[in-house]
Amino acid sequence: MPFTSIMKLSTYLHFLRHALWMKMDRRHRVPLTMNLHVSGACSNRCLYCVLDNDNSTDLSLDLIKTVLHEAWSMGGRRVNLTGGEPLLRDDLAEIVHYAKDRGFFVSLATCGARAQDQVEALRAVDRVMLSLDGPREIHDELCGPGSFEALQQGIDVFETQGVSYWTTTVLTKLNIPHIDWIVGHARSHDIQANFVLLLMQREPVPLRLPSAGEVAEILPDDGEIRAAVKQLMQLKRAGAPIGSSMPYLKQLLEWPDYSDATSPKLSRHYRCVAHQATCELLSDGMLYSCVSVPGCSAGVSVSEHGFAKAFTRLPEIENCRSCAISCQLESNLIFSLNTKTIWNWMRLIGK
Numbered sequence: 001m002p003f004t005s006i007m008k009l010s011t012y013l014h015f016l017r018h019a020l021w022m023k024m025d026r027r028h029r030v031p032l033t034m035n036l037h038v039s040g041a042c043s044n045r046c047l048y049c050v051l052d053n054d055n056s057t058d059l060s061l062d063l064i065k066t067v068l069h070e071a072w073s074m075g076g077r078r079v080n081l082t083g084g085e086p087l088l089r090d091d092l093a094e095i096v097h098y099a100k101d102r103g104f105f106v107s108l109a110t111c112g113a114r115a116q117d118q119v120e121a122l123r124a125v126d127r128v129m130l131s132l133d134g135p136r137e138i139h140d141e142l143c144g145p146g147s148f149e150a151l152q153q154g155i156d157v158f159e160t161q162g163v164s165y166w167t168t169t170v171l172t173k174l175n176i177p178h179i180d181w182i183v184g185h186a187r188s189h190d191i192q193a194n195f196v197l198l199l200m201q202r203e204p205v206p207l208r209l210p211s212a213g214e215v216a217e218i219l220p221d222d223g224e225i226r227a228a229v230k231q232l233m234q235l236k237r238a239g240a241p242i243g244s245s246m247p248y249l250k251q252l253l254e255w256p257d258y259s260d261a262t263s264p265k266l267s268r269h270y271r272c273v274a275h276q277a278t279c280e281l282l283s284d285g286m287l288y289s290c291v292s293v294p295g296c297s298a299g300v301s302v303s304e305h306g307f308a309k310a311f312t313r314l315p316e317i318e319n320c321r322s323c324a325i326s327c328q329l330e331s332n333l334i335f336s337l338n339t340k341t342i343w344n345w346m347r348l349i350g351k
Ligand code: SF4
Pocket: 042, 043, 044, 045, 046, 048, 049, 050, 051, 083, 084, 085, 110, 111, 131, 143
């Protein structure tokens, strides 16, 4: 079966068993998938990112190993290494090997800079998610001068070293007109292009996001977003290499108000599993069920309590039941056993 070539069949069955259990029992909790912010700094300066490079903190290697060990023992099977920029860590290969040796499916989000120094780590990662925001001049405008050149060098490293990668694009006013270029880029490199909405902060959330004022110049309006999502759906229907699942794109299209990516309203199509199946460890050592929920400031310190205790202490999220946030929405669809979303990812991960 081709889809088992990267993620093991036993991992799919593990996810399925726990998703069914979670459906029947809201109290059943396992950190099946985790976002691990291994670095608080980044070499890019994206207009939609409010990372504080001057005051960044990194998780220690010992803490990361403890977290991975405990998460695996509790049933965790997927870890996404993110930041900041994970490739800035000199000990990245040790982190990736440690996670792979336990048996995790490891993905890694990067802007591509420093790829040539991280070949050992990158080759061991199951899927690299590379930020690509458009053709050179658009990407440089959105992510900082020289960022496209760094990304291009990263792609060269990936392709010569056999690193498996896809792209992720944050939809903005500047790059929506270039969707065809981005999808064409994916087609010519035989990879998948993924698309996410630009997130803003209306109220304080654990992961600091820009306010509408900070991204006013690149913020697409409602009509531009809906037209872009419709275009992506048409392209995907026509067989274009778009990773984002069709149920996810449909949910984006049906989202009532893009200025607020979260809602207390239940979705007819999925249940939020953030409290049960997913968690996010920020680079300051604070663990959350979800970092995008206004008012959800109740993180738990992993340095203080250890991962296992911190995870079990995470409070249930009460004020958020649906969202238009890419990873969270795709995870919610998968763990709510949405068959089209599951098939989309099983098929593409195995390619
Ligand atoms: S690449 Fe990611 S972490 Fe770095 S500045 Fe851009 S959005 Fe922020």
